[in-house]
Amino acid sequence: MLHSSTTKRLALTVALAASLGAAFTGSSASADPKQLTAAVGVGSDTTQDVMNAMTGFTNGDYYTPIHSSTASGARQVISFDATPPAGVSDNCITPKVGGPTFARPNGSTGGRRALSRAIDGTLYGSAACGGVQDVSGLVEFARSSSGPASGDTGTDLTYIPFGRDGMSFAYYRAAGSPVASLTRAELTSLFTTGPQVIAGVRIVPCGIQTSSGTYAFWNTVTTASASAENTATTECNALLGRAQENHGDELQARGDALAALPGHSGDQVVIGFSAGSFVSKANGVAPGNNAAALMGSISNNGSGVNLGSPVTGVAPNLVPAAAFFGDSVFGRNVYNVFPTSVITSAFGNDDLKTLFSGPTSALCSATATINAFGFLVHPSCGSTATKGSLISGQL
Secondary structure, three states: OOOHHHHHHHHHHHHHHHHHHHHHHOOHHHOOOHHHHOEEEEEOOOOHHHHHHHHOEEOOEEOOOOOOOHHHOOOOEEEOOOOOOOOOOOOEEOOOOOOOOEEOOEHHHHHHHHHHHHHHOOOEEEHHHOEEEOOOOOOOEEEEOOOOOOOOOOOOEEEEEEEEEEEEEEEEEOOOOOOOEEEHHHHHHHHHHOOEEEOOEEEEEOOEOOOOHHHHHHHHHHOOOHHHHHHHOHHHHHHHOOEOOOOHHHHHHHHHHHHOOOOOOOOEEEEEEEHHHHHHHHOOOOOOOOOOOEEOEEEEOOOOOOOEOOEEOOOOOOEEOHHHHOOOOOEEEEEEEEEHHHHOOOOOOHHHHHHHOOOOOHHHHOHHHHHHOOOEEOOOOOOOOEEEOOOOOOO
């Protein structure tokens, strides 16, 4: 008869062997990296850095990655930048192992367009990245810094807000004192009719790349149609093309190019710019830099209110100005966009729901990270009330 202590040792050995056997003979999926099943996001330049932080790493720093509930598989997220990051030579992405490579969606509209093609199964892409192809199942959500277009009554997409941003103009003048404060009326005049002299300085408006949600939102601030804005920004756009949104170095490059022309040394350039993006870059949490571009103040929001600057403090401790971000004209929501049938379904898809939907979702609970990247947490974070139509186009 075995001694009781020997019996216990044998029982422990058997249990350990069984657990090790289960670990080594279980399905391969149980041991695969969680990132292989992560929800893929593409789109907005404005929110790419904060969403990169939600994946666990950005700009050389580690963050606590968000994940869905344990019951729904602890699913994580991955997020592809709007433009190739440093060290990446092409504009193509392969978001899922074994899946096709396709063109990187640039901007809110680009992201929503790719998501729309993933929903309806029609083709997306470009010849440079494998041609147009089926991207169904390759994109779960789109980052967007603008909501549905005015008058859009569609319901195929659901826009879930998580942050609040402020949008003003960024400015740069190569020589001389710049004009640092403008009214909404002055911005409207600049972006609907073109360059003009204000406070003794010739100011030239510059255009944002047109797949950007920042471009779309800025046109609502200035009340400019796409055609009027295109004409008004022609002089600046002719220098180096339309600028990638929220890149101060690109604004400075255009200002320097303009100043190098005969008779334009004292000209100033301006462009619509996300205050959240400005804060994150100035504070060093996001890659890139604002170069010599600065954020402008709004002395009259169109209703007689002096909003001042959208940012306060000194880098690396800049923070949003809450009143500016809360303004109904110059403040805006930033979203993640989903197929309505998925994110609001009565049953299933608990992974995406616990990640993004509702005030206690993983994203809405990551308040410190949202704030670190220059945004305020949206007061209705996680709401699924805002709907819109699919976005047309194959790229």
